[in-house]
Structure formats: C-alpha cells, structure tokens
Amino acid sequence: MASTTTRDSETADRLRPTWRPVASSTGDPAYSGVLQRDDQVAEDARQMVDTVLAVWSLERLADDLKVVVSELASNAARHARGTVVRIAVTRTARYRVRVSITDKSQAMPQLQVGDPLAESGRGLRLVDALSSNWGVIPLPWGKQVWAEVTAS
Numbered sequence: 001m002a003s004t005t006t007r008d009s010e011t012a013d014r015l016r017p018t019w020r021p022v023a024s025s026t027g028d029p030a031y032s033g034v035l036q037r038d039d040q041v042a043e044d045a046r047q048m049v050d051t052v053l054a055v056w057s058l059e060r061l062a063d064d065l066k067v068v069v070s071e072l073a074s075n076a077a078r079h080a081r082g083t084v085v086r087i088a089v090t091r092t093a094r095y096r097v098r099v100s101i102t103d104k105s106q107a108m109p110q111l112q113v114g115d116p117l118a119e120s121g122r123g124l125r126l127v128d129a130l131s132s133n134w135g136v137i138p139l140p141w142g143k144q145v146w147a148e149v150t151a152s
Contacts, residue, residue: 029091030088030089030090030091031048031051031052031088031089031090032086032087032088032089033048033086033087033088034084034085034086034087035048035073035084035085035086035087036083036084037076037077037080037082037083037084037085037103038077039077041073041074041076041077041085042069042070042073042074042077044073045069045070045072045073045087045099045101046066046069046070048069048087048089049062049065049066049069049089049099050062050066052089052097053065053097056091056097058091058095058097058151060151061095061097061149061151064130064131064149065097065099065149067126067130068099068126068127068130068131068134068147068149069087069089069099069101071123071124071126071127072099072100072101072127072145072147073085073087073101074123075101075109075123075124075145076101076103076105076145079103079105079107079109080103080104080105080142081103081104081105082103082104085101085102085103086101086102086103087099087100087101087102088100088102092148093150095150095151096132096148096149096150096151097148097149098146098147098148099146099147099149100144100145100146100147101144101145101146102139102142102143102144103142103143103145104141104142105142105143106138106139106141106142106143107143108136108138108143109124109136109145110124111124111125111128127147130147130149131147131148131149132148132149132150133147133148134146134147134148
C-alpha cells in the first residue's frame with residue numbers, strides 16, 4: 001500500500017505545474033509554464049498569477065487578474081484539444097500585466113449575450129469588463145488568448 005501512495009505522490013509531483021522566468025519584449029521578465037488541461041487548470045493558473053504578482057510587488061492587480069486568468073484557463077480546459085496549455089504572465093508596463101493562454105484549438109472565442117440563469121457563457125464578458133485590453137492571436141495549430149489588466 002505504501003508503494004502505491006509513493007507512486008501516486010511521484011505522479012502528482014511530475015504533473016504539478018512548473019513555470020520559469022523568460023525574457024520578454026518589454027525587457028521585464030515574463031513567466032511561462034505548461035499546465036495540465038484538466039479541472040485543476042484554473043486553480044493552477046491563479047496560483048501562478050499570485051506568485052508572479054508577489055515577485056513583482058503588484059498584488060493590487062491580483063483580484064482582477066486571477067478572475068481573468070481563471071476564465072481564460074477554464075475556456076481552454078473546456079474547449080481546446082490536447083493534454084496541456086501554455087500560460088504566460090508578462091509585465092507590459094510598470095502597472096500593467098498580460099496573461100495569455102495558448103491552446104490547440106483554432107475555434108475563436110466570442111463574446112456572447114449571457115443568459116443570467118445559464119451556468120456558462122459569461123466568461124469573456126468578465127474578461128472584457130476587468131481587462132484594459134484583450135484579444136486572440138490565431139496560430140497555425142491553435143490560438144493564444146490574452147488579456148491585460150492595468151492598475152488604476
């Protein structure tokens with residue numbers, strides 16, 4: 001029984017998301033990682049955003065940015081293909097942070113008129129309301145959906 005628990009723990013450690021700093025076009029660091037495309041992806045993305053914002057001393061962006069990244073990651077988990085998605089968190093200005101989720105689906109997200117009683121369909125409305133800008137970059141094999149949040 002102990003070997004099964006150890007094996008499960010080793011598998012969980014191997015699948016745990018990791019991220020690392022990379023160079024960005026702004027000269028500031030960016031953090032990029034690969035997350036499992038499963039029910040835990042939104043939580044993993046929020047945890048990454050929390051960590052990165054703490055490193056940059058931009059915790060004041062946390063509430064809005066965590067909602068935004070949760071919606072983007074959840075949409076990728078729900079609609080994309082493959083087992084993983086790539087997340088990047090980039091500082092694009094002193095008080096502006098961009099999050100992006102890259103997945104293997106070419107289906108473009110669209111703002112929907114949300115039914116207030118529906119269980120889904122309002123995520124991009126939240127992204128649109130909380131971000132200063134957002135968009136989609138089509139890729140030959142998928143897309144990157146990004147959003148920027150700016151401190152007031």
